[in-house]
Amino acid sequence: MNDIQMVDLRGQYLRIKDEMDAALAQVLNSARFIRGPVVSRFEAALAEYTKTEHAIGVANGTDALQIAYMALGIGPGDEIITPSFTFIATAEAAALLGAVPVFADIDPDTFCLDPVSVEACITSQTRAIVPVHLFGQSADMDPINALASKYNLAVIEDNAQAIGATYKETPTGGLGIMGTCSFFPSKNLGAYGDGGAILTSDAELETRCRTITNHGGRHKYYNEMVGLNSRLDALQAAILEVKLRHLESFTRRRRTAAAYYNALFENVDEVVCPHEAPRGRHVYHQYVIRVKKRDELISSLSESGIPHAIYYPVPLHRQPVFGMDSSPPVLPVTEQACKEVLALPMHTELTTSQQDTVAEKVINHATRLIHA
Ligand SMILES: Cc1ncc(COP(=O)(O)O)c(C=O)c1O
Known part of the structure; x- marks a missing residue:
């Protein structure tokens, strides 16, 4: 038998063990497990890395997509255009809200959305285009953004697989109105559990996303809308803060x-x-x-x-x-x-x-x- 693995998370942990153990010990000693300074620090570092104004930590990449759709008010009868060649979450999060995922074809070389196919899918119900930067490579964003402007649509990048990728020198996740990340352990920036984030440079959307993640309220026990409980916890944020440095x-x-x-x-x-x-x-x-x-x-x-x-x-x-x-x-x-x-x-x-x-x-x- 050989020791080859698809992903070697233990080997990677051993490479950064001292730094990681110290970061985890700090959170354990602080006993601040939900929100708190480590989560805010990681969010700020992630926003800086992706050249966006705001990063909002959430529980996983699927929630990140759902919250982004909710922040745009996407709901029953609305259509979003996504590739069919992606993980289920991209479409599932829309379907959960009663919206209809409409599937476009991909470019045969990069496996990312084919803008010509996207345009053919646009109807009067279309609200958003959701390109997926598949396998770590950006979709062709200029023609996608041009279609979005032409038809007045939002662009949400599913950046679950591509943190650190660029499109014409701009980091992926900051090329649409919002971008979403997954920190599933095997991802390029992986937690030791579930985690996710929404990226945006739109202050109003940041507030909406944060409100949705917190049961639809900005202040404890005051609820403005239907939301979720979707948080990146402090232990995962500490792990991600270490890994982001690497x-x-x-x-x-x-x-x-x-x-x-x-x-x-x-x-x-x-x-x-x-x-x-x-x-x-x-x-x-x-x-x-x-x-x-x-x-x-x-x-x-x-x-x-x-x-x-x-x-x-x-x-x-x-x-x-x-x-x-x-x-x-x-x-x-x-x-x-x-x-x-x-x-x-x-x-x-x-x-x-x-x-x-x-x-x-x-x-x-x-x-x-x-x-x-
Ligand atoms: C393209 C894509 N979108 C969304 C997700 C969902 O992320 P999570 O597993 O963190 O919910 C994944 C995770 O595998 C993914 O690969």
Whole structure:
């Protein structure tokens, strides 16, 4: 057996153990577990890092999306346009509010929203476009923002997978009216539990978001609207504050690992490496290749003990929850991607010898299967 993992959170903890243990001990000694100075400090550091005015810590990335939608007043009958090739939360948070997620197709190279497909989805009910910066790379924001201006729509970036990425030198999360983050442990900036944040430079939206996170009230026991209890707790904020200080070096490690995989797969026709669009910095939340005969390949990789994952095997428009199991393909680029994508181990602790092992198995199995 090898010790290769998709994500090595323990190895990363050991790298920053002293700093992390001290930060946690401080919170435990302060006994301030909800709100308090650590949460405010982390929010300020996150806003600065993303070049936004405000960061609002919340309980997870799904709540961040729901609260952002609520802050815009999105509700029954409204439509939001999202990719179908994303995690369920992007659409689910809208559906929970009675809104309708309308699914647009993606660009085949970056897997992010295709602006042409977005425009075709716009109706008189559309309220927002929600691009997802998938796998750590920004969507093409200029044409998306241009559509939003033309049709008077809000843009909320689902930045769960791309903290630290840029679009034309601007950090993702600050390119629309709001951006949302997830601090799920395996994310590039991951807590040791759940966490999330909303980013915005609009003061009114910041107030609305904060009010919603606090049971719809700005002052204790005075409630103005229906809200949630959705807080980033102080222990998670302390963990994230430490990790944010290391995020640039973590990102460099991921990018170095991606470049090494690219070199190993160079001249291997059976493996299509991730495409880095020149528009910004890719932070490789995932290293996702495309291969033919993907499902046969993953059986062989499982037998060889090589970790792998499929993000995403079923597009959202084909999920039973959204009730559209129609054929022929309605979003052909998305559906093709679901059949071909394969995520390989990617994290800050990956060694070149582990990558050699992964690549060797992928190349051997893929070559054998595709030419069988
Ligand atoms: C694109 C995307 N959006 C939203 C979320 C939801 O984040 P969380 O798990 O923190 O609720 C995730 C998490 O996996 C995600 O990948």
